[in-house]
Structures are given as structure tokens and as C-alpha cells.
Amino acid sequence: MTKEQAGKRIKELSIELDEHNYKYYVLSHPTISDYEFDKLLEELISLEKQFPEFLSPHSPSQRVGGAITKDFATVVHKYPMMSLGNTYSEEDLRDFDQRVRKLLPDDKIEYVCELKFDGVAIGLTYKDGELVRAVTRGDGLQGDDVTANVKTIRSIPLKLKKGDYPAEFEIRGEIILPRKEFDRMNAELAAQLKEDGFSEEEINERLYRNPRNTASGTLKQQDSSIVATRNLDCFLYALYGDNLSFKTHFESLDKAREWGFKVSDKTRLCSNLEEVMHYINEWEHRREKLGFEIDGVVIKVNNYLQQQELGFTSKVPRWAIAYKYKAEAAATTLNDIGYQVGRTGAITPVAHLKPVTLAGTIVKRASLHNADQIEKLDLRIGDTVFVEKGGEIIPKITGVDLSKRLAHASKVKYITHCPECNTELIRIEGEANHYCPNENGCPPQIVGRLIHFTSRKAMNIEGLGGETVDLLFREGLVHNIADIYDLKKEQIMGLERMGDKSASNIIEGINKSKKIPFERVLYAIGIRYAGDTVARKLARHFKNIDALMNANFEQLIEAPEIGEKIAASVLKHFADIEKRKVIERLKHAGLQIEIKQDASNQTLSEKLKGITIVVTGTFKNYERDQLKKLIEQHGGKNGSSVTGKTNYLLAGDDCGPSKLEKAEKMKVKIINEEQFEEMIR
Ligand code: IVH
Numbered sequence: 001m002t003k004e005q006a007g008k009r010i011k012e013l014s015i016e017l018d019e020h021n022y023k024y025y026v027l028s029h030p031t032i033s034d035y036e037f038d039k040l041l042e043e044l045i046s047l048e049k050q051f052p053e054f055l056s057p058h059s060p061s062q063r064v065g066g067a068i069t070k071d072f073a074t075v076v077h078k079y080p081m082m083s084l085g086n087t088y089s090e091e092d093l094r095d096f097d098q099r100v101r102k103l104l105p106d107d108k109i110e111y112v113c114e115l116k117f118d119g120v121a122i123g124l125t126y127k128d129g130e131l132v133r134a135v136t137r138g139d140g141l142q143g144d145d146v147t148a149n150v151k152t153i154r155s156i157p158l159k160l161k162k163g164d165y166p167a168e169f170e171i172r173g174e175i176i177l178p179r180k181e182f183d184r185m186n187a188e189l190a191a192q193l194k195e196d197g198f199s200e201e202e203i204n205e206r207l208y209r210n211p212r213n214t215a216s217g218t219l220k221q222q223d224s225s226i227v228a229t230r231n232l233d234c235f236l237y238a239l240y241g242d243n244l245s246f247k248t249h250f251e252s253l254d255k256a257r258e259w260g261f262k263v264s265d266k267t268r269l270c271s272n273l274e275e276v277m278h279y280i281n282e283w284e285h286r287r288e289k290l291g292f293e294i295d296g297v298v299i300k301v302n303n304y305l306q307q308q309e310l311g312f313t314s315k316v317p318r319w320a321i322a323y324k325y326k327a328e329a330a331a332t333t334l335n336d337i338g339y340q341v342g343r344t345g346a347i348t349p350v351a352h353l354k355p356v357t358l359a360g361t362i363v364k365r366a367s368l369h370n371a372d373q374i375e376k377l378d379l380r381i382g383d384t385v386f387v388e389k390g391g392e393i394i395p396k397i398t399g400v401d402l403s404k405r406l407a408h409a410s411k412v413k414y415i416t417h418c419p420e421c422n423t424e425l426i427r428i429e430g431e432a433n434h435y436c437p438n439e440n441g442c443p444p445q446i447v448g449r450l451i452h453f454t455s456r457k458a459m460n461i462e463g464l465g466g467e468t469v470d471l472l473f474r475e476g477l478v479h480n481i482a483d484i485y486d487l488k489k490e491q492i493m494g495l496e497r498m499g500d501k502s503a504s505n506i507i508e509g510i511n512k513s514k515k516i517p518f519e520r521v522l523y524a525i526g527i528r529y530a531g532d533t534v535a536r537k538l539a540r541h542f543k544n545i546d547a548l549m550n551a552n553f554e555q556l557i558e559a560p561e562i563g564e565k566i567a568a569s570v571l572k573h574f575a576d577i578e579k580r581k582v583i584e585r586l587k588h589a590g591l592q593i594e595i596k597q598d599a600s601n602q603t604l605s606e607k608l609k610g611i612t613i614v615v616t617g618t619f620k621n622y623e624r625d626q627l628k629k630l631i632e633q634h635g636g637k638n639g640s641s642v643t644g645k646t647n648y649l650l651a652g653d654d655c656g657p658s659k660l661e662k663a664e665k666m667k668v669k670i671i672n673e674e675q676f677e678e679m680i681r
Pocket of ligand 1: 082083084114116117118121174237298317320
């Protein structure tokens with residue numbers, strides 16, 4: 001193909017793909033199959049690779065991301081990004097209408113009603129029909145430039161459809177994460193955490209909280225290819241420009257729709273307050289059926305001249321207002337308060353409720369966080385309490401119906417002793433939680449630490465999952481992590497439902513764990529505040545366990561990115577004589593207690609030079625990290641997600657469907673560990 005032909009074909013393909021993107025993501029009405037779409041995209045990507053001179057920043061191939069933003073540049077908004085006044089009742093809304101009518105006594109007023117999308121505000125600037133910049137709201141005067149990330153959102157046009165758009169304008173709207181995507185992300189995260197040995201309580205704490213926060217966090221990701229995997233969406237609702245010729249807001253939205261923007265088809269023109277109230281009530285009932293979250297309705301004066309006359313107060317426009325729906329709430333009885341003890345000894349109070357239906361699910365428990373929260377709510381057992389689910393996964397108690405309080409109900413007294421081991425609880429200055437200090441005698445803490453130690457991300461001891469560890473502890477066979485290495489096959493075989501084969505597997509798993517590198521051993525021993533990243537930094541800096549154990553405070557904070565809190569925690573850990581004894585026994589058992597200098601950075605070949613591989617799932621003969629290291633040692637690059645730049649997806653067992661689907665869609669070759677071995681042989 002000549003250069004000229006390639007240029008022509010790239011242009012054709014771009015137009016065609018843009019159109020299909022539009023039909024799929026804006027109109028929700030695709031006219032070709034995913035397969036056909038992928039074929040066209042593949043052809044485009046391959047031509048752009050061969051003829052990079054034709055690669056445009058607005059090409060549909062750019063949707064997969066790949067650009068990394070270390071620091072988001074700050075951009076001053078050309079038009080300040082204001083927020084809206086809030087109302088919660090029909091009465092408030094009538095006041096708003098009265099204020100408008102008083103300022104425009106002779107005018108006929110029309111209102112536009114829109115859904116109030118619960119997401120992240122964004123301003124998109126287009127020049128000559130091309131997206132040039134996307135900026136977050138920030139403080140309203142200046143925000144962050146998140147263009148690279150926004151370009152991966154498929155419903156946002158990179159190029160506008162032919163039309164009468166102004167040479168330069170800004171359009172604002174809301175970036176949202178559809179409920180389905182939010183649920184999918186949480187299901188994947190929960191599965192991963194479960195695999196890593198986290199308890200249900202710990203998993204709940206770590207899940208994404210709600211779609212809005214998650215959308216906001218996603219937009220701030222440094223790697224745009226991660227953003228591309230999240231399937232964000234965007235509704236636009238306001239145009240800004242110096243010479244816009246529209247008379248009304250409603251008309252401007254129609255135009256924006258014609259240019260290719262996703263403008264909600266639920267937007268409605270209303271000629272009086274009754275119609276507005278009707279819209280509000282209608283969507284309060286139907287909001288559950290939308291594929292995304294809304295938190296109310298926005299009511300805007302339609303006519304631009306009227307908007308201008310009404311103007312702004314110091315903070316908000318006088319021509320628009322938000323009607324906020326109340327968070328979904330229900331009233332139920334507080335039956336009891338339970339207390340959970342975590343691996344670190346932290347106590348979490350949990351409300352036990354009379355089951356009640358809330359937003360389509362049955363709620364039996366609500367989080368209470370800590371003693372202060374209970375105090376603030378002034379709770380009594382038997383109280384009728386209000387539970388709310390404001391887009392959060394775990395509902396919370398927001399108040400008490402005092403009119404229903406029973407005469408004899410007495411105040412909840414927070415426990416003073418551990419519900420598991422009866423040790424007196426302590427409260428550390430500056431921390432909200434109570435702790436059980438009985439680290440070495442409190443069963444959930446001991447078992448929690450053991451489970452952490454054997455979990456996948458730590459020592460990855462096969463066969464030693466939560467239940468087996470719990471059993472070993474209850475049978476008195478293990479009490480601390482060093483005991484694991486004294487286990488005999490016969491002892492394990494003596495346990496309930498444990499056969500010869502399973503016992504052998506466990507022993508084999510334990511022996512295999514002696515090869516786990518030092519940095520993971522350090523993570524596994526569970527020093528407070530030393531997660532996997534901190535453990536890696538400590539391991540690399542101190543190189544072996546003795547140097548770390550003997551380091552003083554100054555030496556600890558000298559290590560890269562180690563602050564005072566972590567340093568204090570390391571000191572405290574190794575000041576404990578019992579913990580030192582455990583370390584000695586681990587050394588004796590043959591665990592890796594120093595960084596293996598030789599193997600870690602040694603180059604083995606250049607066989608994977610220029611090749612990017614994404615590793616996912618679990619493997620028979622390797623840890624995922626080992627494979628990643630091998631890729632580097634053979635000159636290759638590791639990718640974190642499948643993008644246009646990925647050459648291979650190295651997939652093991654139990655990998656989530658999303659990476660596989662993506663690889664198939666993008667025609668990235670999927671290989672298994674044997675094929676990988678072949679490549680580096
Ligand atoms: S108009 C000057 N319309 O709600 C008024 N805002 O609480 C500009 N929002 O900052 C905003 N849906 O992030 C408008 N249909 C909608 C909206 C909407 C959601 C957000 C927006 C705004 C916030 C105000």
C-alpha cells in the first residue's frame with residue numbers, strides 16, 4: 001500500500017469507527033457486531049503503526065489509552081464552574097419560582113428539567129470540532145487537566161459530526177460510572193481479595209464505596225489505559241462560548257445532540273411548576289430503573305436572556321436550582337450491637353437490625369465505625385433507627401426516631417473488654433478505634449495473622465486457607481507463624497476431613513513457601529502499616545532481616561518513603577521478644593531472610609526485546625511476580641492492562657473475564673505458561 005492510499009484508508013476507517021462508536025455509546029443502537037468493529041479497529045491500528053505520520057490524537061485508536069500523566073496540570077476555567085443551590089421540598093421549590101417571577105414580573109417562564117447525575121463535573125473544550133481539553137471542576141475557578149483520561153470515554157466525541165458548531169466552545173457535563181460497571185469492578189475486587197485471604201469484614205472495608213467516588217478516583221488515574229477498562233460514561237448538559245447564538249437552553253441541548261454529544265433524552269421542557277413537580281415525582285420513582293445513579297433533578301430557566309437578567313448570587317445562579325432526593329432510608333429496630341475484632345486488634349461495632357428492605361436489598365447490619373459514632377447517635381438497644389443507603393454498599397444509621405423510644409431503654413455502654421478474650425481494651429491517642437492489646441492471646445488476632453501469613457499475596461501456602469488455619473489453631477497445632485514450619489504430616493492427617501493427599505499437599509505447600517522472596521516474607525510477618533509496597537521498600541533498603549531488626553529510628557526513616565509512623569511500628573514489632581523468637585525460628589526453618597542480589601536484576605537474554613506482556617491469573621509453576629521478573633530479565637516490558645501496545649496476554653487459571661475479553665477484542669495473542677517458557681527458552 002502506498003503512503004497516499006494508507007492516508008486515505010486511515011481517514012475512511014476513522015470516520016467509520018467514530019460513527020460506530022457514536023451509534024453504540026451515544027445512541028445505544030449499534031449497527032455492526034463487536035467482531036466487525038474490532039476488525040476495522042485492528043486494521044486502523046495496524047495501518048497507523050506502519051504509517052505513524054497519519055496517527056492523529058483524535059483517532060478512534062486512541063480510545064484504549066496508554067498515555068501516563070504523572071501530575072495533572074492545573075487549568076484556570078475560562079468560565080467559572082459554579083455549583084447549584086439545593087432544595088429538598090416542594091415548598092422550597094415554590095419559593096424559588098416566586099423569586100424568579102418577582103425578578104421577571106411580566107415574563108412567561110419555561111423551565112428545563114434535567115436529571116441530576118451523581119458523578120464528576122467535567123468541562124470539555126472543542127476547537128474546530130476537535131476535543132482539545134478536559135478539565136475537572138476543582139475549586140470552581142481552576143481544575144485538573146484530565147484530557148488523556150477523558151479521551152478513553154467512548155461516548156465523548158473526539159471529533160464532532162459535521163455541523164454548525166462554533167469554532168471554539170466549552171461543553172459541561174457529568175462523568176458517571178454506570179451501576180453495572182461499578183458492580184462488576186466490586187465483584188472482581190472482592191474475588192481478588194478473597195483469593196488473597198482477606199476476611200469478609202476486611203473485604204467490605206476495601207470495596208469501592210459508591211459509583212461517584214469510583215468515577216472520581218478513576219479520572220485521577222495516572223495510566224489512561226486503566227481508565228479505558230472502566231467504561232465510564234458522560235452526559236452533557238450545558239454549553240458555554242463567547243458568541244453562542246441560541247435563544248434557549250433547550251435549543252442548545254438539541255444542537256449539542258446533533259453534534260454528537262450524549263445529552264439525556266430524559267430532559268424535559270416544562271411550562272409551569274406543576275409540570276416540574278410531576279417530573280420530579282416521576283423520576284423519584286423511576287430512578288432505580290436507570291442504569292446509573294442520580295441524586296435529584298436540576299431545574300433551569302430555559303430562556304438565555306432571562307437567565308442573564310436573573311444572574312448569579314455570589315455562589316450560585318439565580319436561574320437554576322437542584323431538587324435533591326433524600327437518600328433512600330428506612331426505619332427499623334436496633335436489636336443489638338456486636339463487636340468484631342480484626343487482625344490488628346481493632347474493634348469495629350456493628351449494628352444488628354431487624355431485617356428491612358432498603359433500595360431493593362434486605363439489610364440486617366449497619367456499620368457504626370467506632371465509639372464516637374455510637375455516642376453521637378445516642379443509641380439505645382430497642383430504638384427505632386433510620387438506615388440510609390446513600391449509594392454506599394454498607395448502609396449506615398443516620399438517626400433515631402425519639403418518639404418511639406421505650407421508656408426504660410438505657411444508653412448503649414461501649415464495651416470495655418474484648419468480646420473474644422476479655423482483655424481490657426485500650427484507645428490510642430488520635431485514633432478513633434479501640435484496640436484489644438492481647439496480641440498473642442486473642443484468638444481472632446492470632447488466626448487473622450496466620451491467615452494473612454499463608455495468603456496468596458504473602459507466603460501463598462496452598463491448602464492453608466482460612467478454615468484449615470482456624471482448625472489448626474483450635475486443635476492447638478499452630479499458635480504463631482513459626483509453628484507452621486514445625487507441622488508434621490501425621491498431625492495434619494489427624495484433623496477433621498483431612499486425607500493423606502491433602503495433608504501431603506499442605507506439607508508440600510509449606511516447603512515451597514521457603515522459596516518465597518524476602519520482601520514477601522517481610523510482608524507476610526504482618527508488621528502494622530507495612531503493606532506489600534512498604535515491605536518491598538524496607539526489604540530493598542535493609543537487604544536482610546537482621547539489619548532491619550537492629551535498625552534504630554533514624555536509620556528507619558532514612559529508608560526511601562518510610563515515615564515516622566511506619567518506623568515506630570517496625571521498632572515496636574521487633575521490640576517484642578516473642579516476635580524476635582519467631583523470626584529466629586523462621587530463619588532456622590530456612591525462609592528467605594535476605595534479598596537475593598544475584599537473580600533479581602540479572603539480564604538473561606534479549607528474547608523479549610520490544611515486547612509488552614500482561615500477566616494475569618494464577619500459574620502452576622510460577623508466582624505471578626516471578627513471571628514478571630522473567631519478562632524483564634529477558635528484555636521485555638510488563639503491562640498492567642491490555643492496550644493497543646500489548647503484544648501478549650499471559651493468562652493462567654482463574655483470571656477474570658475482562659482481560660481475556662479485552663485481549664480477544666483487541667486481537668492480542670493469549671498465551672499460557674508453557675508457551676511463555678517456549679518463548680524464553
Ligand atoms: S448545571 C451553574 N445540570 O451538580 C450550574 N449540573 O450541585 C451548572 N450536576 O456542579 C450546573 N447533573 O456537577 C447541572 N443536569 C445537570 C447536572 C448538574 C449533575 C452536578 C454538577 C454541579 C452540581 C451542583
